[in-house]
Amino acid sequence: MLESRWSRRKRMVKFWRWKKLPSLVMKISSDIEEARSNTSLVTLGIVLSMHIPKQVEAFSFVKQGTPSLIVGVDEHFKKLRMSILQSHGGDKASHFGLQGRGGAGKTLLAQMLNNDDDIQMKYGKDPVIWMTVGLDAKVSDLYEKLGRCCILDNGVSEKFKLIKNQEEQRTFLKNAYAEKKVFLILDDVWEKPKYDHHDMLYWVDIPRGPGSATLITSRSKSVLCKVQAKVEVVLWLPKEESWKLFCCHAFESGGALLTTLEELARDVCEECKG
Numbered sequence: 001m002l003e004s005r006w007s008r009r010k011r012m013v014k015f016w017r018w019k020k021l022p023s024l025v026m027k028i029s030s031d032i033e034e035a036r037s038n039t040s041l042v043t044l045g046i047v048l049s050m051h052i053p054k055q056v057e058a059f060s061f062v063k064q065g066t067p068s069l070i071v072g073v074d075e076h077f078k079k080l081r082m083s084i085l086q087s088h089g090g091d092k093a094s095h096f097g098l099q100g101r102g103g104a105g106k107t108l109l110a111q112m113l114n115n116d117d118d119i120q121m122k123y124g125k126d127p128v129i130w131m132t133v134g135l136d137a138k139v140s141d142l143y144e145k146l147g148r149c150c151i152l153d154n155g156v157s158e159k160f161k162l163i164k165n166q167e168e169q170r171t172f173l174k175n176a177y178a179e180k181k182v183f184l185i186l187d188d189v190w191e192k193p194k195y196d197h198h199d200m201l202y203w204v205d206i207p208r209g210p211g212s213a214t215l216i217t218s219r220s221k222s223v224l225c226k227v228q229a230k231v232e233v234v235l236w237l238p239k240e241e242s243w244k245l246f247c248c249h250a251f252e253s254g255g256a257l258l259t260t261l262e263e264l265a266r267d268v269c270e271e272c273k274g
Helices: 005-051 074-086 106-115 117-123 139-147 154-161 166-176 200-204 221-225 239-250 259-272
Strands: 094-099 128-132 183-187 213-218 230-233
Touching: 074 094, 074 106, 074 117, 074 213, 074 230, 094 106, 094 221, 106 117, 106 128, 106 183, 106 213, 117 128, 117 183, 128 139, 139 154, 139 166, 139 200, 154 166, 213 221, 239 259
Parallel strands: 094 213, 094 230, 128 183, 183 213
Antiparallel strands: none
């Protein structure tokens, strides 16, 4: 029986396909192996990156930003700056305090002292340490910063990270800073809340090395009395200085105003007590 042309063609196509099949299979198999190899490398890279500890950057001096116009705090600044520069402390650390209501300028004064060239010359730049405490501060966060200060040896910082108990962390940091001359600024320290039955100063008043000094800003005098700090009380701004500051922030010109507008603005300053 003669094979039709159509049947012959189908048989030839089928044969061609089967002949090509091994090479196609080999190519697919090769592609799969290559994909598996790449996947293994990627997975290995991910696993390795998960197990390589991140290098924690050491904490060093931070210059605090201050406004271009500063009024009403010059006398406080000069007095406290002189006290800090003249302090010796002997075997004990010195404590200084800035006490006043919110908005009186305590933080601004602390920032000015932080940035002062003569204070940096006395203590060194990196041993000037700024820490904002605040009402909702966490001791663990403050300790983490103290633990990676660049004035500590790398070995000390690495050991500190292994300690989990907070009381043990406190003891470790006090020993680490015992021989360091440091100017620590604790901004906005509150009397409450307490942490493990201790107030905040118990936890953060760490540097007690010879010649060290701690500056504490607080609204509460009792906070400063606990460390027998030499207290500078920051009062309200005098009327004219208050007016000058108000005009600088409220009006573009900062100069003369219409009589009616000036009367209203002065009433606002009087109500705000500077």
